[in-house]
Amino acid sequence: MKDYYDIIIVGAGPAGSTAARIAAQHGAKVLLLEKDREIGVPVRCGEAVGEKGLKRVLEPRPEWIANRIEAVRLIAPDGTVVKVHHEDIGFILDRKRFDYDLAMMAAQQGVKVVTKAYVYGLLKENDSIAGVKVLHLGKHFQIKAKIVIGADGVESRVGRWAGLKTNLGLKDIETCVQMTVSNIKLERSYCDFYFSAKLAPGGYLWVFPKNEHLANIGLGISGEFAAQKSPLEYLTEFIEQKFPEAAILTTVAGGVPCAQFMEKVVANGLMLIGDAAHQANPMTGGGIIQSIIASDEIAGRVAAEAIQKNDVSESALAAYAKEWDKVNGNSHRRSYRLKEAVYKLTDDDLNRTAATISKKAPDKQTIINIFKTALIQHPKLVPDIIKVFLGSD
Amino acid sequence: MIVIKNDLCDFCGTCVSVCPVDVIELYEARLVIDHEKCTECLKCVKVCPVRALEIQG
Numbered sequence: 001m002k003d004y005y006d007i008i009i010v011g012a013g014p015a016g017s018t019a020a021r022i023a024a025q026h027g028a029k030v031l032l033l034e035k036d037r038e039i040g041v042p043v044r045c046g047e048a049v050g051e052k053g054l055k056r057v058l059e060p061r062p063e064w065i066a067n068r069i070e071a072v073r074l075i076a077p078d079g080t081v082v083k084v085h086h087e088d089i090g091f092i093l094d095r096k097r098f099d100y101d102l103a104m105m106a107a108q109q110g111v112k113v114v115t116k117a118y119v120y121g122l123l124k125e126n127d128s129i130a131g132v133k134v135l136h137l138g139k140h141f142q143i144k145a146k147i148v149i150g151a152d153g154v155e156s157r158v159g160r161w162a163g164l165k166t167n168l169g170l171k172d173i174e175t176c177v178q179m180t181v182s183n184i185k186l187e188r189s190y191c192d193f194y195f196s197a198k199l200a201p202g203g204y205l206w207v208f209p210k211n212e213h214l215a216n217i218g219l220g221i222s223g224e225f226a227a228q229k230s231p232l233e234y235l236t237e238f239i240e241q242k243f244p245e246a247a248i249l250t251t252v253a254g255g256v257p258c259a260q261f262m263e264k265v266v267a268n269g270l271m272l273i274g275d276a277a278h279q280a281n282p283m284t285g286g287g288i289i290q291s292i293i294a295s296d297e298i299a300g301r302v303a304a305e306a307i308q309k310n311d312v313s314e315s316a317l318a319a320y321a322k323e324w325d326k327v328n329g330n331s332h333r334r335s336y337r338l339k340e341a342v343y344k345l346t347d348d349d350l351n352r353t354a355a356t357i358s359k360k361a362p363d364k365q366t367i368i369n370i371f372k373t374a375l376i377q378h379p380k381l382v383p384d385i386i387k388v389f390l391g392s393d
Numbered sequence: 394m395i396v397i398k399n400d401l402c403d404f405c406g407t408c409v410s411v412c413p414v415d416v417i418e419l420y421e422a423r424l425v426i427d428h429e430k431c432t433e434c435l436k437c438v439k440v441c442p443v444r445a446l447e448i449q450g
Contacts, residue, residue, distance in 0.1 A: 036421045042403075154407065155410045170439060173410055175441070226441070230441065230444045231443075252403060253441075253443050254403075254442065257410070
């Protein structure tokens, strides 16, 4: 590590590695810091992405794809299964491999990647962020930079140190546990989502197969409901009941921001991206694609341009916030409104919805019709439903 | 005082994300709470996915 870089990025997840690669491509000298000993580990994620979304941001490599998903099934509290008619198929990723490759792609553009580098504070000069304080292999370093980018995940402290409000209320975090489960038997082309206050209050439970005998199974529940019974207890019960023979190969906990669109994601000399900027979709908790779009198409380039023009002020970096709002702001705000309505549905509402939908012709069993039926008491949300799920933003 | 059960903690940072006073340090495999600045609002205890935090005393 040198004592100066144009840009320092804290966190080598998909957002951080992507912003690093793009900024370096635009000529910036970039340092990418990861606190853990290994990039991509542990996998705190359900690992599902839509095909269209992934292809928008990257040319998928075969080694990233553990499995192709042909259809989604929603399972109501009473067990009614609705097979969703949906055109966009999906992938179950090998997130460890995916994150590795994104960091390597950054390194190939000249980014300096350092693991086991714990950032514990920011340097400030003249009302601007001017670098980071790092603990690396027992030694303390102060490294200067024109821009610091916080890609430090849901627990982002980089933003807080710069005066941005990144801490979440209990209703805006999903608290999650995910297990890699083997010795089970599955149909590998289906992704299953279970909705029920008994299984995952204020959230959902997922079963994402990697092959016929291996799956990423997890759940997220609203932070409001975790005090009575923890996500780990909910998931352990489900797996014991549904897959009594299961062998659990990994157990990983995590949190997902399911929050309002974050308007203020820049300060003088500082930008936030990915979960640190609450960019995950508040309805689904999915954040990989949004993080990469924000970092690739916008933040990485804006940061590099700011370096070239030698203006890293909040007003210069605000170009990123504005462009991101244009790309995803309305969609995010709609998803948040839907989340608020959906998570108030009772198990009776969900059972009624599943019963109504499962009587319709298969090609009418669309996600839009499901939400329309579920939220029949909320006619004002119908335009939101259509726009969110047709991806017309 | 909030007590961390190290054998349960997964170092995921969910507690850090809800802390209103930013008193939790998360290293790769170590969690540290600044008890002097902690207001004991218990958000971290409530949100922990694996019940690794507990109020004592």
